[in-house]
Amino acid sequence: MQYRTDPKSGERISALGLGCMRFPRGVLGAIDQEAAERIIARAAEQGINYLDTAYLYPGNEACVGAAFEHLGLRDRFLIATKLPHASCKKAADLDRYLDEQLKRLRTDRIDYYLMHNVTSPAQWERLVGLGIEAWIARQKERGRIRRVGFSYHGSAGDFSTLLDAYDWDFCQIQYNYANETYQAGTAGLKAAAGRGLAVFIMEPLLGGRLADKLPDRARRVLDGAEERVLASAAGSVPLDAPAAWGLAWVWDHPEVTMLLSGMASPAMVDDNAAIAQVALPGCLSAGQRAAIGRVREVFEQSNRVPCTGCNYCMPCPHGINIPGCFAAYNASYAHGWFTGVSQYFTASAIRSGHPRLASNCVRCGACARHCPQHIEIPDRLVDVRRRLTPGPVGAILSRIAGRADDTGSGRGAAASSGRGGASRGQGREC
Ligand code: SF4
Ligand code: SF4
Structure with a gap:
């Protein structure tokens, strides 16, 4: 596994992180605990040491907590989870959510704690009004929270404002080759890294749309590329699937600390870990970057609605999927x-x-x-x-x-x- 250094804490973090939001679920919608534990166990075997969940992912924190207890793996992972800040109406809510999260996760500390889905600086200012800055300082002192950041889905302009609004330890942004100028984008990535923050990446494959769902014409561009092997000082790996290209493109950026992938099976963990091992900063050749540029052009022609399939809008009361x-x-x-x-x-x-x-x-x-x-x-x-x-x-x-x-x-x-x-x-x- 390739590890990158959190520039603020010096922590060594696997370049590939385990996103838990897409753990397999059974027919009744509950997480398949055994399947989730197989994925977590394989992630540990592959050297992955960062795991991301959230209070608002149904059943997810409890699943992770139970898995850690069954597998005895708590100390092998840095745990990230998220505060449902929009639901915090008074200062006491901050304690209430954190208490519950620690209990669900069966741990005494959160390593990376995020304000969940911040879209504007006004949301942070509202929390400041509740006294969150002093609250964070107290939690850090008690060791219940080690580092604080935010996940972001707002505009590029607001992103810079938010970066300057607090002494953040890290941030998490949506980033992939189709979103260079969308949300925080490349400018946001560089701005955050320039301020010495660890930058974690979500949606590296745009909910699978840059992987198996890539348009046929775009896939043909990749299949016809001359250089279909990724090579670096760490070895080489075939670029034989659109997902491999998409992940390598993200890791090619030196400003990226870690990329989260919602891996749904141990085999997917193995596939992604193989690429992570080789995809050092600057790993793509000029020809490979040009091929991705052509894919981006084709993709944009069919990307009429930028839906990632996250399901946050569901359920519709009128039953529309x-x-x-x-x-x-x-x-x-x-x-x-x-x-x-x-x-x-x-x-x-x-x-x-x-x-x-x-x-x-x-x-x-x-x-x-x-x-x-x-x-x-x-x-x-x-x-x-x-x-x-x-x-x-x-x-x-x-x-x-x-x-x-x-x-x-x-x-x-x-x-x-x-x-x-x-x-x-x-x-x-x-
Ligand atoms: S439309 Fe719904 S599923 Fe698509 S990105 Fe928006 S919230 Fe997610
Ligand atoms: S009825 Fe239309 S507007 Fe209302 S939730 Fe469903 S899709 Fe959205």
Whole structure:
């Protein structure tokens, strides 16, 4: 495993971190504990020493805590988890959440503690008003929190303001070859590193869209690249999959301390660890960077809605599979219209007799405020409807969907969604 140094603490951190948000789940939605433990155990075997979870990932902290106890691995990992700051209405809430997180994780300390999904400096200022700076100092003194940072999904301009608003230890940003100028972007990466912060990367493959879901034309660019081996002083590894290219592109940046990958199986841990071993800063050749530049151009032509499939906007009270709709829409540009329509019909449960189409959106607005990609979801669902169910097809399907509503299934969808008000969509922030 390649290790990089946290410039502020001197801690050695594996270049590859384990993101726990996408642990496998069973049919009823609960995390598959045994599968998660196999992934954590393999990560430890591969030398990964950083693990990222969050209060708001359902069942996740408890799963990690139980895994550490079963496997006896607590001291092999640096644990990162996140404060659901939007739910902190008074100073006592800070203690209440941290107490609960320590209990769930079955530990006495959080190594890297993040303000979860900060999108504007005003959110931090509100916490300052609750006394969070003195609170952090007390927790550090007690050893309950070792380092403090934030995960970020706001604009590039606000990012610099936020960096200067506190003496942060680290930050976590969305970064990949399709997002160089999106959110914090390359400018934010360099600004944070320039201030001496450790920079951790999330969404290095854009929720898989730069991996297995890469458009066919973009994949052909990679398959046809002349230099399909990654070589460095640490060895060599074949660049035989889009994911390998995407991860290597991130690690190529010397400002990156660690990259989080939501690995869903031990085999995926092995694959990514093999690349991490070789992908030192500056590992890509000029030709390989140029190939990725061509892939970026092709990808942007089909990336009509920048949805990463994170599910933070779900559930929709009207039963619409929002990320499924956007995945189908993008697929219609990446892989052809018929492929997109086929995916849309599956995502909309057309065959169930109770379809939930993009046209079922009533613009209630419950979803968009939770989207870290700032997608205007109701407007973009109109685009989905227009492209994937044009003319009479749309009219017929809308009539079917309307009948389903008449049967009361729409109410059932709302009732069964377990909606919990403002805190609901934050449940899967990153
Ligand atoms: S705005 Fe539309 S998609 Fe969003 S939650 Fe409301 S009905 Fe669902
Ligand atoms: S919250 Fe945004 S990015 Fe995440 S699944 Fe919903 S629309 Fe996509």
